[in-house]
């Protein structure tokens with residue numbers, strides 16, 4: 043039985059509690075939040091034995107094997123480092139940090155402590171994306187020419203005002219680092235190492251420090267060209283969260299609001315699973331999707347030596363590196 047302590051009982055923690063509840067060989071032993079009411083409410087709602095406002099108290103519990111970090115993004119390294127130093131495995135929400143050097147420190151401390159580091163990139167496990175990945179790994183696209191991703195979502199000012207960390211450089215980052223981070227990850231997962239990045243970002247309508255909109259173009263070392271367009275200003279509701287891959291011998295487009303639905307599947311060759319592309323669509327009730335369930339399964343299996351991590355610290359670092367490049371080449375580098 044994997045015993046988990048969770049820190050940060052806010053919005054995304056519900057996906058974690060629910061995903062863990064679906065595993066037979068894992069349970070949440072304790073939860074922690076600086077907001078006492080949130081910690082207590084989560085414990086009541088999910089039948090968790092103990093709750094605390096004191097992280098050290100949770101870290102001192104010798105029965106806890108892994109800490110799941112669901113605090114604001116800029117706090118992930120600090121919370122992860124303290125967990126690793128207490129000898130716990132670390133699972134952190136995306137992005138693993140807001141700065142690459144802080145992510146590197148987290149990776150280093152986990153290595154030094156001999157604990158595993160997992161970064162939640164649950165969209166990689168969407169059935170639609172898994173099918174595309176299979177085709178990709180089988181080389182069915184041939185040479186990839188272009189990868190493009192659109193994240194046209196709606197986040198009103200109320201959303202940013204919900205918590206003081208939102209829309210800040212120190213703890214959140216902007217539309218690329220928060221809302222589009224899975225899309226940045228997906229584009230680099232299929233595109234590979236990056237050669238060159240150019241971007242434009244703007245804070246067009248929201249009262250926040252960081253960008254609410256932006257476009258980036260990427261030249262991959264393979265020669266392929268990538269682009270990502272993101273805005274949180276879409277009227278009146280989320281319109282699209284998509285990725286399109288255009289290759290020499292294949293074209294795929296995964297759309298829906300969160301890359302949950304394949305709408306184009308064309309390859310020069312055929313495979314027996316081609317018939318399944320329409321079945322791979324899911325209909326999640328939020329853009330977070332269902333991926334946390336599969337993500338925890340992979341984490342547990344990896345810790346039991348039955349699988350390899352779907353996204354560990356080094357994998358999570360790749361998209362953070364691209365995010366840093368995106369910000370470096372925009373006016374937003376005033377932060």
Ligand SMILES: NC(=O)c1ccc[n+]([C@@H]2O[C@H](COP(=O)([O-])OP(=O)(O)OC[C@H]3O[C@@H](n4cnc5c(N)ncnc54)[C@H](O)[C@@H]3O)[C@@H](O)[C@H]2O)c1
Pocket residue numbers: 049050051052053054055074075076077080097112113114115116117135136137162164205220329330
């Ligand atoms: N994987 C995904 O698709 C996905 C989706 C949403 C959010 N996230 C990530 O999850 C993280 C949290 O986002 P959220 O929307 O749940 O935010 P939230 O503001 O709803 O929750 C954060 C919680 O952390 C608590 N907290 C803050 N500082 C703390 C501290 N020092 N110690 C203990 N608790 C502390 C807050 O009180 C709050 O309850 C972010 O990094 C975000 O990027 C990931």
